[in-house]
Structure formats: structure tokens, C-alpha cells
Amino acid sequence: MLSALSIVVSSVYLKKNICIQAFVPYLPYYLIGLIFLQTAFGLIELSHPDNSIPVNRFVTPLHIVPEWYFLAYYAVLKVIPSKTGGLLVFMSSLINLALLSEIRALNTRMLIRQHFMTRNVVxxxxxxxxxxxxxxIIIGSAIPQATYILYGRLATIVYLTTGLVLCLY
Structure with missing residues (x-):
């Protein structure tokens, strides 16, 4: 996508009178640098080491580690003992996140909130x-022990209730 953007100049430059020859060309300088950085310091190096263990279908490791952006939702699934309850709480947390993103995008509700509530409360x-x-996220990366499960349940309750309160404001 970046290479397509560099070949066809962005529309931002068309609205201004800028000399295109004054720019450093994207190809090949930046592209070669980005390819070198990706091969030398790739994203696989940032991953958890347990994800590089060869797969054994008959043995489930004690410490399964998803990517970092899934850890909070993995913690929600990990601390609920029943599969159906965990799935319902997981789906409610995703719906909560979607509702928060949609409500924050509405300008009229934000203006109403500014008139009736201080910013400190929000x-x-x-x-x-x-x-x-x-x-x-911290609980999701930890080994499932009784203490972490208790803290994870408390954090899940706080996460869902504060999300619900923010959706209702």
C-alpha cells in the first residue's frame, strides 16, 4: 500500500503548490530500508517464545499465549469456569467495546454530556x-492460578460495569 501511495502521489500534494522534485523518492531508498529493518528486526522477534514451540496435538501446554492485543479477552475467557458463561461474557465485552466506539463518535451526545456533566467524572x-x-492484559498473560483467577474475575466485573456506565452517560 505504501508503494502504491508513493507511485501515485497523494491527493494532499495536489491541493498545494509544492515542487514534487524537492521530495526524496520513496523508491528505492525508504523501501530498501524498510525491507532491511523488517528482515533484521522482524515482528516474530517481538512474539512470545511459547508460540515458536513445535506443535504437539496430544499435549496442551500449560501456558498458551495469544498475541498481546487478545490478552484481555483471553483473560475473560480464562477466568470464567463454564464455556457458555465465558462465551457470553466475552461477547458482552466485545459488544461493550463496540458500543463505546460508536457512542464516542456521536457529536450530539458528546455536546449534551459536556453541558450536564463535568469532565472529571467522565x-x-x-x-x-x-x-x-x-x-x-496482565492476567491474560499469567499462568492460571487461583489468585489470578480471582483477580481476573474482579477485573472483568470492573471492566464490564465501567464500560456500561460509560455507554449510559
């Missing part, structure tokens, strides 16, 4: 929600 709920999400 920012307090947002801080609690973000910290519970970070705590769920």
Missing part, C-alpha cells in the same frame, strides 16, 4: 476502564 470512569483493561 475521565475518572475512563481511567478506571483503561486500568481494568491493562489489568486484564
Amino acid at each position: 475521565s475518572g470512569w475512563v481511567i478506571i476502564w483503561v486500568y481494568s483493561m491493562i489489568f486484564l
